[in-house]
Structures are given as structure tokens and as C-alpha cells.
Amino acid sequence: MVPFLRPRVEGDLGSLLDDPAWLHQVVDALGSPVNLVLPDRLARNVAEFRDVYRAHHLSGGVYFAHKANRSAALTRALAATDAGIDVASLGELQHALGAGFGPARIMATGPKSREYLWLAARTGVIVNADSIDELAETAALVTAYGLPRVRVMARLSGFVTTGTNVMSRASRFGIPATGTAALWDTLEKHRDQLDLHGVAYHLDTTGLPEKAAALEGCLHAMDEAVQRGLRPRAVDIGGGFGINYLDDEKQWEAWTTELTGAVLGKRPPLTWNGHGYGLRNEAGTLRGALSVYPAHRSVAGPVYLDRLLRTASAAHRRPLGTLLLDSLYDLHTEPGRALLDQCGAVLLRVEEVRGDGRGETLVRVAGNGTDLGLEQHGVQMDPLLVSRGEPGPEGPAGVYLTGNLCLEADFVTRRKIFLPRLPRVGDLLVFVNTAGYLMDFSAGHALMQPTARTIAAFRTGDDWRWCLDERYWPVTGREEING
Ligand SMILES: Cc1ncc(COP(=O)(O)O)c(C=O)c1O
DSSP states (O other): OOOOOOBOOOHHHHHHHTOHHHHHHHHHHHOSOEEEEOHHHHHHHHHHHHHHHHHTTOOOOBEEEGGGOOOHHHHHHHHTSSOEEEEOSHHHHHHHHHHTOOGGGEEEOSSOOHHHHHHHHHHTOEEEESSHHHHHHHHHHHHHHTOOOEEEEEEEEOOOOSSSOOOOOOOSSSEETTOOHHHHHHHHHTTTTEEEEEEEOOOSOOOHHHHHHHHHHHHHHHHHHHHTTOOOOEEEOOOOOOOOOBSOHHHHHHHHHHHHHHHTTSSOOSBGGGOOTTEEEETTEEEEOOOSOOSOOSSOTHHHHHHHHHSBOTTTOSBHHHHHHHTTOEEEBOOSGGGGTTSEEEEEEEEEEEEOSSSOEEEEESSOTTTSTHHHHTOOOOOEEEOSSSOOOOSOEEEEEEOSSSOTTOEEEEEEEEESSOOOTTOEEEEESOTTTTTTSSOOOGGGOOOOEEEEEEEETTEEEEEEGGGOOTTTTOTTOOO
């Protein structure tokens, strides 16, 4: 069995990729790699999150985690929806303000420089604080610059669970949920500068029980704050709703099984130099843990949010969504990856196909491991092969994808990719569903190689049009809107 990992491609993204001549024209014109983004799809994904809010009768903000993609087109398209934006740096805050977000729709998270904190406080966005010191610094800036009271959220971490056996992982971010007394003291002390909007968490996990325990911990903290005479009104549950990258769960199960076999030496390697993605062979025994993104997820995105809200609280035995509603609390979310589902692709041109002298085939592309963060983010999926001219003979070809950096370690992915046929120089490899983190999160200029140009594609009627990312605004191509 060939260990394919066929990507999930839907709707508009699928129809756009169905036009090989267009894809080649774009790469010929702009060079490889090209990042393609679909702003309209982002608006649809926001609407799907909103449907879940509606089903649970909850209000509050869906704040897109900007860090997942730098595109101006996506940010501006989002500004035209009812969504908010979660910014995590001074640059992202400036970008969001310039894209059309008013301060009421912006949440400032992440590590904050003084400049970032000042602009956040000055413009009146919600400051989602990572520590008590950060709250005190915000209060000091408000006083020093005579600013209006700032809405703040307190990010918590290290939740202790009651009764259940759920581990809450350690985090470098957030105020310990077990030590909130000092937090309430600080907020009371700076009552004239800080307005407690609510409490927050963001957990870097796919585990639903862990998230449920954190949400429950936040509800408990809200009670404590109310008892201290504060008036919090929102719980922010961060992001991490995830994407299902693969079409077929069986292919994912087969690949993970085969990888285990390869690590144990029971089959030929499936990765460059036998890399185990966290697994290792200790004298014939499998050790370690597979540390890759669960590329096939049957519960992801808005469905994951719905599941979380339906999860019963361990202490109250009622759904967490109902507890939020009963308290009339707003629910804020910060989905990054999930809102970018089906919103983009990366196009790479094949530059060389050769043997490595040890029986493997190396396919070098014009792009590298920083242009496409598959390894950094642990995502495993196949690219689509878009031939130039007549395709070569059909038949699965297992190849390794190398990048254009003069570095031994520069692989687009260390996984052996199985393509339907051997690519040829000039063909394109298209990695779909890469708008979330995989596209430009770590793109740089190592070796002075060019980074990808980003283009936005959108429909007008039945036709597809495109423009450079920086030229896109929500009104672009909407000739039907006439005064
Ligand atoms: C504070 C915060 N919120 C939201 C997110 C978005 O997470 P995701 O893209 O997994 O939804 C992140 C990601 O790192 C984050 O740090």
C-alpha cells in the first residue's frame, strides 16, 4: 500500500486549483514560491463560528489570531465581517488598525513591548494581559499619559482540576490560576486605570478535556472577581480549534502505523535519515511519542467549539455553554488556524529531479523549509502535482522534497512524499490549506533567496480574478456596487 496523505480540498480552493494553465502563469509571472489566499472563504469560516455562538445563544467576539497569516488581503477581508482580531505584536496592531479594525474589535495578546502596550492603551483596544506586572505597567502608562481607562483581560494558566484526572500543562504565559488573590489586589488598586473585562486562557493542545478544565477554571475565577467587587463580563477561551488537513482518516492511520514500522526497522524508511518524529527504536522497543499535528481530525474548527460548549462541567454537571449563558457572560474566541481552513495554497516550482546515489529520488523546489512551515508545525500532507505540458508516465513515485537553501537540513518535509508520478522540472507542487501558519509564519531571506509573493484570488460572478495581496481591499473587483 502506498502511504499517500491526500489533502482535503474543498469548494473554491478546489475549483481554482483545477486550472493548471492559470497556476503556471502565476508562477511564471511572480516566481516561485507563490502564496495564494482566498479572502472570501475567510468570511465564510467566520460565519460558521458565529453559527455555533447562535446555537448556544451566546454573544461575544470571534477574534482572528493574526499571527497565523500576515496577508493584508485576509486582514482587510476580515475587517469587512463582524469578526474581531487578536494581535500579538506592535506590527500586527498597526496592521489591524490600518486594515479597518476599530479598537473595539481588537484584542492585544502576546508578549508586549512598552511601545506595543502604549499603542494598545492609547487606542483603547482590549489588553489581554499575560502577567500581573503587565497590568501594573498598563496602569502606569494610563496615569503617565492621561489615557482613558483600559479594558483588560487577565490570561490565566496552570488550572487545577476538581475531581477529574485532567492534567493542565505548564505554560510560559499567564497568571497562575491557583494564585489569583494578587491579581484581584492589583485590579482593585488600579481600578481608575484598568477595567476588568474578563479572564482568558489559550492552551496549545488539541485535548478537549484539558480545555474544558481551563474554561471551568475561568468560570471559577470570574466568580472570585465578582466577589471582590469587580465586574468582569467575558471569558476568552483562546484558539486551538484546529483544521482537518486530510481527506481520508484511513490514510492517516496507515501512515502512522507504517512510520512506527519504519522506526522499528520493519519496513524501509518513510523519512529522511530515518527521522522518527518523536519516536525511536531502543533495542527493538518503540519509545517516545509521535509529535506531529494530528493531520486528520474528525472534530475540528467550529465543530470543536460546539463540542467544548456541550461538555459538562465537572463541578456543576451542566454544559459549559449553558453555564456561560446563565451568567450572561460573553464568550470570546481567538481562532487562528481554524478560520483559515481552505483559505490558501503555496505553489512551488520543481527545479531539479535527481537520484541521491543511495536509491532515493530528490526533488528540489524553488522555495525552502521557511517558506512552507510543514516541519516547524508538524503537519503531514501531500502536495498536488500540476504538470507542465504532457505529464510523464503514471505510477506512484516516492520522493524527498529538498529546498533551495545550501543547508543539509533544508527539506520542505522530512517525510517521503508519494506522488502519482515522477515530477519533471517546471512542474508545480501545490500544498493546499496552508494559509494557517504554514505559509508565511517563518518566511525569511536566508541566503538572500526571495520570499513568496502573495496574491489574493476572488470571484466576480463566475470568473476568478486575482491581484497582489497588498492591493486587495474588500471593494476590489466589486464593480456591481454602483452609486
Ligand atoms: C494567545 C493566542 N490566541 C490564539 C492563538 C491561535 O491559535 P490557533 O491558531 O491554534 O487557533 C494563539 C496561537 O499561538 C495564541 O497564542
